[in-house]
Amino acid sequence: MKNTLLGLLLCAALVTGFAGAANAEVGVTDTEIHIGQWSPQTGPAAPWGAVARGTDAYFKWINANGGIHGRKLIHHYFDDAYNPAKTIAGVKQLQEQTGMFAWASGVGTACGLAVKDYLMENRIPWVGPSSGSRHWVDPPQKYLFNVYPLYLGDAQLLTEYAITEMGKKKIAVVYQEDDYGKQGLEGARYMLKKHDMELAEAVPVAITDTDMRPHAMRLRQAEADTVLLFVTPGHVARVLGTAKAMKYEPQWMSTTTCGDFPLMIAITKGLYEGVITASFGMMDPTGNVGEVENINNPKHELMAKYKKEVFEQFAAEDERWGYTFTAGIGFVEPLVEAIRRAGRDLTREKVVAELEKMENFQGIMGRINYGPFDPQDPHCRIGQQEIFLQQCTADGASKILTEWETTKFIPKSE
């Protein structure tokens, strides 16, 4: 009888234990929430590795201030060297061996595409891919929430500004031969068509190209008065230098990717002065058009706070406070906010539900909006659609040129 009772108690304990385990969310314990991220710390895209280091410092700051509902954010980021094969291997290893509650940011369109299906099939939330590719929202995925404004939008606003505000007539595009560049080209063509204009020239750049003479020559031959650059910061520096030596000086414009003015002014030896780029935040253009701001001395209250409390206390000694580092904070703010709103009883479904309720959420970037999942409507996952334009000054500061402008989403078929 005694043995039967003990056996029953044991069975009950096991059943209760398993039931508890079945209900517990992967990557969440009483004291920790595990969040994964990939990022190139080595290889040709290593300068973008600062995104993950920005996220890391931000999580450390949150933990130092008590965490979220008594839990610390445990950040697992690994170096994928911008190699999709390494991204897949690293994501699977961390997910299946350690167990991530969610994935944050992640640099690179190709790297993100390599793991998108895996994360979506396993219903794992992924918030704020670190690239403005249309792939994240078209078609929309229930567990994937975009933050980065799409490159299509950058191209639209830059082209519109060149035509209507600057009276430019011959617009050319230099584009990287991948999604980033091609979507920029598509956005520029879309806006030119609206104005019944043709593209003056479209010049492709291979990621391995180091000699920009043929590219600059094509632009000069086309007599383009404005050139949109959808390439890496390094290629921008080379194109500007080569064109300057050719005595060809159009109005240069570029994307959010090349919006780190202190860096750009340094690597172009001052040639970046006057260049106009799109920006997704780090300063507030509302009511500040015509003002000059410097990211190293931010006027934006939250940016100033992050610089003092996140960067100065938790970043590595040789880290640089800049656009890329702070983007690493901006891309994950919605995820952190959703975890906070989900409360102590944390599940993935609750976080998704809280993200879907997000309306005009604003951290250091523009306003972010999501909606209930609709497989036909990319807007339910697009996040930030507003950007503004800024112009680089001689000392690497930003002159704000426009208010926040909402850009139009262009579906694949249009």
Add this chain to the structure above:
Amino acid sequence: MIDFLQMIISGIAVGSSYALMALGMVLIYKASEVPNFVQGEMALLPVFIAYMIIHSYGQSVFAAFFGALAFAMLLGCLLEFIVVRRAKNPNILGLIIITIGLEMVLLGFVSWKFGADQRVMPFPISSYSSVMFGGVYISILDLLTLVAALVIMTGLFFFFRFSKLGVAMKATQQNETAARLMGIRTNRVKMITWGISATVGTVAGLLLAPVFMEPYMMWDPMLKGFAAAVIGGMTSLPGAVFGAYIVGIVEHLFGGYVSMEYKAVVAFAVIVLVLCVKPSGLFARHYVKKV
């Protein structure tokens, strides 16, 4: 016509940096008969050392460049002495793998020590200054690179033809055993060859760095330099320079008139074409080793 001339001039300009890399590769191939895939990184590390000398120690550009060239000489010698020479009965494949391994080690070291941030090297001449001939332009930095390539090629030609060490290097390459029997210290000759090769490559790196610096900056010039050396026949110094200018000019003409998308790979199509017509390269003297 102006456009055509501009493409030729631009091709020669970019070909000059390929030529310096190709010369470095040919030197090592002549001495060790190994295609040296660490050529780019043997230049990369000294370039970053020069940057460090300027920024961390406040020295002048000239002092930094002199220091970088001296360091390159030492680095080349050390790589041969510490790594390549230690290989037991190496075949060509083994030596190639060794150079690829060294390439990864040096690249990793530069990335770790100096970080991945992009930067530019201070230089006495602005990389944006240029001269115009009619409608054709060439930057002053390109002119300097062109002069450097031609001077180094001529210097090396006379060095191999008339200096004792140069003749010893040629002898070592042609028949190592006979050279040793004649009293030539072949190991030392090979070590010095690696040093000279690294120094020549570093000249290319120092002339590229004022435009742009980052850990992967030497990858493309190294590949194009390799292509040029193969076209020239791997053992001919004038052949390497000629091959480099062919690669540069073809790239520019192809980019200008055919397709910008495939400009980056056209150099390798040229290699295939040349090797189909003349398997030993354009300038190589074919000789048969007696066994």
